[in-house]
Amino acid sequence: MSEQTQNTSGSKSTSRKNTLAVGILLIALGAGALLAPYADFGMYFALSLGLSMLVFGAITRTAGWIIPGGIVSGLGLGIFALEGPFASRLSTIDEGGIFLIAFAFGWFTIAIVSALVKAGNMSWALIPGGVMAFIGGMILLNEAGLQVLKVLGYLWPAALVLVGGWLIIKFIRNK
Numbered sequence: 001m002s003e004q005t006q007n008t009s010g011s012k013s014t015s016r017k018n019t020l021a022v023g024i025l026l027i028a029l030g031a032g033a034l035l036a037p038y039a040d041f042g043m044y045f046a047l048s049l050g051l052s053m054l055v056f057g058a059i060t061r062t063a064g065w066i067i068p069g070g071i072v073s074g075l076g077l078g079i080f081a082l083e084g085p086f087a088s089r090l091s092t093i094d095e096g097g098i099f100l101i102a103f104a105f106g107w108f109t110i111a112i113v114s115a116l117v118k119a120g121n122m123s124w125a126l127i128p129g130g131v132m133a134f135i136g137g138m139i140l141l142n143e144a145g146l147q148v149l150k151v152l153g154y155l156w157p158a159a160l161v162l163v164g165g166w167l168i169i170k171f172i173r174n175k
Contacts, residue, residue, distance in 0.1 A: 021056035021065065028052060043083040047076025050106065054113055061119040067110055070125065074106015093139060100136030104129040 032045055053069030078099040082090070090098065107129030114122035138145030 017060045018062070018064075021060060025049075025052055025056065043080050045076070046072055046079055050074070050076045054109065057119065058113055058117045061117050063114065063120060063122060066113050066117075066119055066122065067125075070106045070108075070110035070113065072106070073109055074103040077105055078102035093142070097136040097139030100132045100139065104131075104133035104136060107132065 029049070032041075032048075036042065036045075050069050050071070050073030053065050054073060055069075057063070057065030057067075057069050081087075081098050081102050082095050107125045110125035111123050111129075114120055114125075135149065138149050141148075
């Protein structure tokens, strides 16, 4: 019986923190939406929303805030990079590479914040972040990077076929 009471009180504490976090987040969203027509902070909106989620995730130590916070922060950073003060200096192809690298940063943030606040092992987020950062970097290398991506576009499907074939052969041999 005392075990159930402890679980309930721990659950209530987490529920209270989440309720507070959702309440503050909703107020911030509503205030931002009300002020949007009168202030030009559109390019900061997603970034500030994502950072808010990350802060709440760090406070409550819950992946339910850290994961979307990292993703939205990365998107917001990409939006800021493409619409901010240096946007006019970017070519169309550079925009794609920079956006992917900024978005990758958001995925890396998931792993970093979760490790810092001990919210569980979310190192899996390094995989999509690494892939996006690699592709973004290759795009920024212009023609040479695009050639690498073209070659990789043939290699990864071939690798899947080879690994799949190897697994089938291994299965047949173990019969």
